[in-house]
Amino acid sequence: MNIALIGHGKTGKEIERLAPEHNIKVVQIFDGENNDGASGLTKQSLKNVDVCIDFSVPHAAMENIEAVARCGKSLVVGTTGWYDKLPEVKKMVEKSKIGFLYAANFSLGVNIFYHGVSIISELCDKFHFYDVAIAETHHTQKLDAPSATALALAQTVMQKFKSKKTILQETPRTKIKPEQMQITSTRLGSVVGNHRVVFDSEADCIELVHSAKNRTGFAHGALIAAQWLKGKKGVYTMKDVITSML
Ligand SMILES: NC(=O)c1ccc[n+]([C@@H]2O[C@H](COP(=O)([O-])OP(=O)(O)OC[C@H]3O[C@@H](n4cnc5c(N)ncnc54)[C@H](OP(=O)(O)O)[C@@H]3O)[C@@H](O)[C@H]2O)c1
Numbered sequence: 001m002n003i004a005l006i007g008h009g010k011t012g013k014e015i016e017r018l019a020p021e022h023n024i025k026v027v028q029i030f031d032g033e034n035n036d037g038a039s040g041l042t043k044q045s046l047k048n049v050d051v052c053i054d055f056s057v058p059h060a061a062m063e064n065i066e067a068v069a070r071c072g073k074s075l076v077v078g079t080t081g082w083y084d085k086l087p088e089v090k091k092m093v094e095k096s097k098i099g100f101l102y103a104a105n106f107s108l109g110v111n112i113f114y115h116g117v118s119i120i121s122e123l124c125d126k127f128h129f130y131d132v133a134i135a136e137t138h139h140t141q142k143l144d145a146p147s148a149t150a151l152a153l154a155q156t157v158m159q160k161f162k163s164k165k166t167i168l169q170e171t172p173r174t175k176i177k178p179e180q181m182q183i184t185s186t187r188l189g190s191v192v193g194n195h196r197v198v199f200d201s202e203a204d205c206i207e208l209v210h211s212a213k214n215r216t217g218f219a220h221g222a223l224i225a226a227q228w229l230k231g232k233k234g235v236y237t238m239k240d241v242i243t244s245m246l
Pocket residue numbers: 006007008009010011012030031032033035036037038055056057058060064077078079080081103104105106107218
């Protein structure tokens with residue numbers, strides 16, 4: 001299978017390095033120099049491409065999506081920061097009859113982790129013995145807190161664990177309400193990313209932990225997503241990839 005890489009930074013380079021392991025050939029590479037305003041993405045330049053993978057910059061993502069859709073090529077998008085335009089993108093995908101897959105976190109391990117958290121949340125919700133909380137740790141250079149992944153985990157838990165209705169991000173100075181689910185954030189040294197979901201009862205404690213070691217997980221996830229998307233039409237996320245493997 002042939003892909004075009006749109007964005008050749010830290011993640012794009014990792015995807016290029018790992019592509020041969022997935023029997024994928026990178027036949028075109030676009031960056032800020034040869035693709036200003038999506039000018040490089042044409043029917044001619046994408047002629048031999050099965051699927052494009054975009055890990056570029058938020059301000060270029062929409063132009064790239066529009067250009068790739070116009071060329072009738074399927075697209076995996078890792079770039080974040082354009083999700084307010086999702087309704088527009090869905091219309092574009094339908095009109096151009098392409099396949100489109102996006103995710104805020106392509107790490108295979110994190111997506112498997114979401115699935116496990118969802119199943120355990122559903123089971124714990126059936127009994128009324130458990131409480132639940134989330135803890136995340138990242139390096140000291142991280143700009144946001146809680147992490148987007150911790151917030152996505154909280155949504156995953158709350159979809160199944162019905163007694164939790166709101167997220168508490170601040171450290172409470174008093175009792176917390178039963179419907180609040182706390183997320184705690186720690187910034188420590190060079191930790192790449194650690195997420196812990198704890199289900200606690202009087203009798204026992206179930207802890208699910210995901211620890212990222214590097215960027216390899218994002219790259220493998222994007223390449224697996226590209227293989228999965230080939231020949232499909234419509235809008236998908238990594239959840240569709242993971243659940244289709246069950
Ligand atoms: N969803 C996920 O799992 C996941 C994981 C990691 C990162 N991300 C997201 O993916 C994006 C890239 O992350 P990164 O860490 O790889 O960033 P990065 O190292 O800063 O790389 C960005 C790349 O985009 C290129 N670029 C700029 N304008 C472009 C355009 N018009 N067309 C094509 N490429 C263009 C840059 O090229 P120049 O150097 O020539 O400007 C550079 O190669 C970010 O939005 C990040 O948040 C998502």
